[in-house]
Amino acid sequence: MKITAEIIAEIVGARFATDNMRSIVEGLEAYGYERLGLDQPHRLAAYIAQTAHESGRYRYDREIWGPTRAQARYDTRTDLGNTLERDGDGFKYRGRTGIQITGKRNTMRFWHWCKQRFPNRLVPNFVENPDAMNTDPWEGLGPLWYWEENDLNKWSDRGDMETLTKRINGGLNGYADRLSLYIRAALVLLGYGPKDVLLFQQHAGLVVDGDAGPLTRAALHEWLSDGEAMAA
Template sequence: MLPVNADTMRAIAPRFSGSRAERQGEILSVAGAALAETLDHYAINTPLRIAHFLAQTAHESAGFQTTEEFASGEAYEGRSDLGNTEPGDGKRFKGRGLIQLTGRANYKSLGATIGTDLVADPERAADPALSLVIACEYWKKRSINDHADRDDIIAATWSVNGGLNGLDDRIRYLIKAKAELSNALFGAPAAFPLLREGARGPVVARLQFALRDAGIATGIDGDFGPGTKAAVIAFQTGAGLEADGIVGPASWSKLDIKLEDHD
């Protein structure tokens, strides 16, 4: 069982203030206490699987600040495809969970699976610990571990979202989750690692984000291939650096990025 907890979630979450910070703190405390055991139960038990799960749930919950969708749920009223056949079902069975459960039929089905009557008490689905279970059940049902094992953020996002909404945000969370798990398991990386063609991993994705922020078009896939090398050379040329396609301290300095600070 990997050592993940509320601190792991907090490390990748954005900072809020006021009531939003209070609710986030409650979610992190309760869900975080159950995180390691719950993820292990659902075989979300490798660094890649955990990183992808945390990235997706962080986005879906607006940075772990809510386990209930902000909208009223009225838009779901009369949605027979969701099993909303009785007056008031739209609001009653609005989206809840770290990955949102929506509609009477889904509340009934998942409640039966976990042995909890969510139709009689739908607001229970917003409980932080139960919201974690709901997300894990969703993850299991759609075999998203398979996508995580391939480090395929596109397929994982499509399985969760039904599209690619918020992809950049999910990628940013994934980068932070990978970095946090790496720090926990192997120690913090060097502040300015030397990167060249052939490198892979979250630090490469951070480089790619920094290049894009600097106005250099590049893909964000964590793979330092020919395209990323060309982007680095273009940046170095414009910054008056030696254009060798190798990212060392001088390039990191010009990019004005510190690994631990890039959100």
């Protein structure tokens, strides 16, 4: 199945689809469906949940800069490919796209990936101009690069949102919100409203209590994996 910006807006609770949502859709159309199998509903639900959280429900396509204490340390984060000198590369290579590509090393990897995957396209030099990552079609491809680079379908196929979150975040920051977005995405892709937990539980033969706990999430994953999702 395929998704639209309007369906994404319904999932995240936005009144209107945004340009960032449309970039996500364009990326899926260009690469995600055919090459990564994100037309499979269980993968798509996980992908939308994680990118929606990382981007503040698609409100932001670049990291909000304080700088916080953690951000101030970016400047000398050699593990991100930045230099040891405080020369401003932490700010220059702050997170961008719907998955928050951060650091010179990841920026360079994404740039090379785009050139390899789209040899007939003129790919901007993201290392020289990181803001170019937030132009189409590259903005919608950023999360797909990260998804492929880190084999995140492996955890989506298992319905393991906890490990998936750790692979993206490095920990479990925002895990409750990611789960909430996954539940909303799964329900909408199955043809329910984003809050129809009770109705789904009734149809799935579960305890009808409105609590989307492990059993309900497992049933959502099973239904999505079995192709019960609505046709888009």
